[in-house]
Amino acid sequence: MAQLQLRSVEKTYGNGFKAVHGINLDVKEGEFMVLVGPSGCAKSTTLRMIAGLETITGGEIRIGDQVVNDLVPGKRGIAMVFQNYALYPHMKVRRNLSFGLKLKRIPKDKIEEATQEVSSILEIEQLLERLPKQLSGGQAQRVALGRALIKHPEVFLFDEPLSNLDAKLRASMRVRITDLHKRLRNEGRPATVVYVTHDQVEAMTMGDRICVMKDGHIMQVDDPATLYERPANDFVAGFIGMPEMNLVPCALSRNGGLPVLSAGSQQITVGDGLADRLKAEDGKVTLGIRPQHLSVVPAGTDGAFNGTITNLEFMGHEVNLHADVDGAAFVAVVPSEDFDNNLKRGDKVGLRPDGRRIHIFDAASGANISLS
Amino acid sequence: MAMLSDISPKGRGDRRPPTQIELKLRRKARVSATIRYGLLTLIGLLMVYPLIWLIGASFKTNAEMFTSPSFWPNEPTVQGYIDGWKTSTPYTFGKFFLNSLWIIIPKVIGTAISCTLVAYGFARFEFPFKKFLFASVIATLLLPNVVTRIPQYLLFRDIGWLDSFLPLWVPSAMAGDAFFVFMIVQFLRAIPRDMEEAARVDGATTLQTLVYIVVPMLTPALISVCLFQFMWTMNDFLGPLIYVSSVEKYPVSLALKLSIDTTEAFAWNQILAMSVLALAPSLTVFFLAQKYFIEGISAGGVKG
Numbered sequence: 159m160a161q162l163q164l165r166s167v168e169k170t171y172g173n174g175f176k177a178v179h180g181i182n183l184d185v186k187e188g189e190f191m192v193l194v195g196p197s198g199c200a201k202s203t204t205l206r207m208i209a210g211l212e213t214i215t216g217g218e219i220r221i222g223d224q225v226v227n228d229l230v231p232g233k234r235g236i237a238m239v240f241q242n243y244a245l246y247p248h249m250k251v252r253r254n255l256s257f258g259l260k261l262k263r264i265p266k267d268k269i270e271e272a273t274q275e276v277s278s279i280l281e282i283e284q285l286l287e288r289l290p291k292q293l294s295g296g297q298a299q300r301v302a303l304g305r306a307l308i309k310h311p312e313v314f315l316f317d318e319p320l321s322n323l324d325a326k327l328r329a330s331m332r333v334r335i336t337d338l339h340k341r342l343r344n345e346g347r348p349a350t351v352v353y354v355t356h357d358q359v360e361a362m363t364m365g366d367r368i369c370v371m372k373d374g375h376i377m378q379v380d381d382p383a384t385l386y387e388r389p390a391n392d393f394v395a396g397f398i399g400m401p402e403m404n405l406v407p408c409a410l411s412r413n414g415g416l417p418v419l420s421a422g423s424q425q426i427t428v429g430d431g432l433a434d435r436l437k438a439e440d441g442k443v444t445l446g447i448r449p450q451h452l453s454v455v456p457a458g459t460d461g462a463f464n465g466t467i468t469n470l471e472f473m474g475h476e477v478n479l480h481a482d483v484d485g486a487a488f489v490a491v492v493p494s495e496d497f498d499n500n501l502k503r504g505d506k507v508g509l510r511p512d513g514r515r516i517h518i519f520d521a522a523s524g525a526n527i528s529l530s
Numbered sequence: 531m532a533m534l535s536d537i538s539p540k541g542r543g544d545r546r547p548p549t550q551i552e553l554k555l556r557r558k559a560r561v562s563a564t565i566r567y568g569l570l571t572l573i574g575l576l577m578v579y580p581l582i583w584l585i586g587a588s589f590k591t592n593a594e595m596f597t598s599p600s601f602w603p604n605e606p607t608v609q610g611y612i613d614g615w616k617t618s619t620p621y622t623f624g625k626f627f628l629n630s631l632w633i634i635i636p637k638v639i640g641t642a643i644s645c646t647l648v649a650y651g652f653a654r655f656e657f658p659f660k661k662f663l664f665a666s667v668i669a670t671l672l673l674p675n676v677v678t679r680i681p682q683y684l685l686f687r688d689i690g691w692l693d694s695f696l697p698l699w700v701p702s703a704m705a706g707d708a709f710f711v712f713m714i715v716q717f718l719r720a721i722p723r724d725m726e727e728a729a730r731v732d733g734a735t736t737l738q739t740l741v742y743i744v745v746p747m748l749t750p751a752l753i754s755v756c757l758f759q760f761m762w763t764m765n766d767f768l769g770p771l772i773y774v775s776s777v778e779k780y781p782v783s784l785a786l787k788l789s790i791d792t793t794e795a796f797a798w799n800q801i802l803a804m805s806v807l808a809l810a811p812s813l814t815v816f817f818l819a820q821k822y823f824i825e826g827i828s829a830g831g832v833k834g
């Protein structure tokens with residue numbers, strides 16, 4: 159019942175800055191939706207508009223069947239977890255948890271019951287009588303999570319909840335939150351989640367679907383695998399994946415039906431069915447190829463760009479090879495066992511893109527024109 | 531002191547006798563400390579001397595008052611307190627203390643509530659002409675008091691509030707003390723809004739957010755506001771002088787002046803004795819709340 163819909167939602171701040179440009183987003187009931195994007199792309203603004211902490215200057219937001227544009231946050235059936243926890247500093251953990259229920263005049267015994275349940279799920283029973291300043295970051299974040307959970311909201315909103323934690327704790331909290339989401343789903347009270355992060359590991363591991371944003375626009379909404387394999391444009395392609403996808407300006411032409419890509423003075427002809435996928439005339443394009451899909455071959459090999467190694471990073475199980483191809487920087491990731499240990503900085507190598515994995519983006523619009 | 535312990539090794543088993551240089555350094559540190567503390571004590575004494583003299587003199591007889599310069603009374607007597615308390619009016623000094631309290635308590639409560647409301651509005655909400663309005667509030671801070679005295683007096687006379695405490699209460703209860711509004715606004719600006727937003731998401735109304743979340747976080751600032759208002763009102767002379775005319779409503783500050791007026795040969799010992807009593811409440815309250823007071827005026831000291 160609690161799907162969330164954004165319809166042409168806009169936000170212009172008081173100073174005239176337009177932060178959100180008419181976005182449309184559907185979050186299904188029980189879905190874990192992650193909003194990602196670089197800093198300043200209006201993730202928080204969007205989330206705060208859903209919460210009602212920020213007014214909407216255009217469009218419509220629906221939670222369930224209700225338009226909530228003019229509802230106060232407390233009436234929207236949402237709960238929010240803030241980046242800085244935002245626990246009430248003068249209240250013990252127990253009161254922090256129960257504050258919302260008390261305001262709703264829920265009977266005492268019910269509140270007590272709910273507090274017990276939530277604190278046992280989050281393992282914060284022994285912290286109930288402490289003040290927020292007596293908690294560690296991880297504990298505080300669990301309490302903040304409990305404060306959201308106890309209300310049984312229709313929609314959970316998270317704004318970078320893990321970014322203040324160290325890497326190890328972040329990983330364990332990540333698992334805890336996804337487990338919790340699954341658990342609620344199995345208990346038959348699925349929780350719709352909107353989760354803001356700028357960390358793509360969080361996005362890829364937690365989200366049922368991911369919404370990639372840029373400058374107040376939505377770039378693509380898809381499940382993690384699709385986002386990775388079929389990016390809609392060069393921005394999404396560059397944003398998702400580690401190390402970043404190589405994006406190189408090229409000229410596209412044909413040679414007997416086969417596409418030919420020219421970067422600088424070099425040309426490669428790509429077979430492997432790229433021609434069938436391409437939906438474009440010849441002209442200026444951007445070649446996109448993930449570092450994992452570039453193979454390192456001897457210089458001069460057919461279908462490979464020739465470059466000079468500028469740097470080698472040994473990561474243990476794999477090697478990141480940085481190369482310069484006529485002024486364009488390429489990165490290739492090679493599994494350690496396939497790597498030729500004689501290669502060193504300054505050597506000439508060939509870099510052959512896997513034709514089945516090549517993406518071609520329109521140079522002007524950035525749209526992916528190689529999706530089958 | 532820190533230097534001393536830095537120089538001499540503190541090891542338990544280290545019984546090595548101090549070397550010549552160490553001894554010299556230690557002596558130097560001790561001398562310099564003595565000079566510093568001596569100087570501080572001297573200046574401190576100089577500053578509180580009038581107060582010490584006041585207390586000492588209040589136990590002197592009227593005859594001794596100006597004959598001996600020492601603050602220590604030759605024949606200590608509490609006659610000044612006894613006579614002073616009786617006053618030359620039909621009322622005892624107790625009555626005047628009650629009057630003072632009766633002015634102060636509503637005024638302090640009114641100030642705390644009204645200034646919090648106004649400051650919260652300025653610090654957290656957007657409304658038309660906010661900048662202009664806030665600027666005018668601050669401008670009243672810079673306005674000399676005397677400028678408004680006469681129009682204010684005429685206003686209160688026309689409403690018919692003269693010789694009552696209303697002219698003293700009402701302006702404060704309507705956030706008339708811009709300084710306090712400013713102080714709370716500054717304090718609020720340093721507190722992140724997250725907690726209030728969390729409360730709104732939890733379903734609190736604006737007023738509930740203010741009462742349950744903001745006010746507790748404001749406590750140190752509010753305590754200083756109350757303290758300031760308490761002390762200023764206790765010491766306020768001009769306000770009551772202008773608006774309160776019947777002796778039975780006089781606060782302590784006016785009553786002190788009264789004893790100077792009516793006695794031909796000034797009974798200085800009585801005046802001083804009552805002055806000491808008049809100082810007592812402010813001093814007591816200050817020392818009791820010193821900790822919060824300092825916390826409050828060094829604003830922004832809220833740990834997240």
Ligand SMILES: Nc1ncnc2c1ncn2[C@@H]1O[C@H](COP(=O)(O)OP(=O)(O)OP(=O)(O)O)[C@@H](O)[C@H]1O
Pocket residue numbers: 171172173175177195196197198199200201202203204356
């Ligand atoms: N109160 C405001 N007034 C004017 N502009 C604002 C305001 N709040 C945010 N902005 C602007 O709106 C844009 C989006 O901000 P927002 O906080 O939503 O970004 P974000 O995606 O959450 O970034 P981050 O990852 O750094 O948290 C930014 O360019 C920011 O400068």
Ligand SMILES: [Mg+2]
Pocket residue numbers: 201202203
């Ligand atoms: Mg943000």
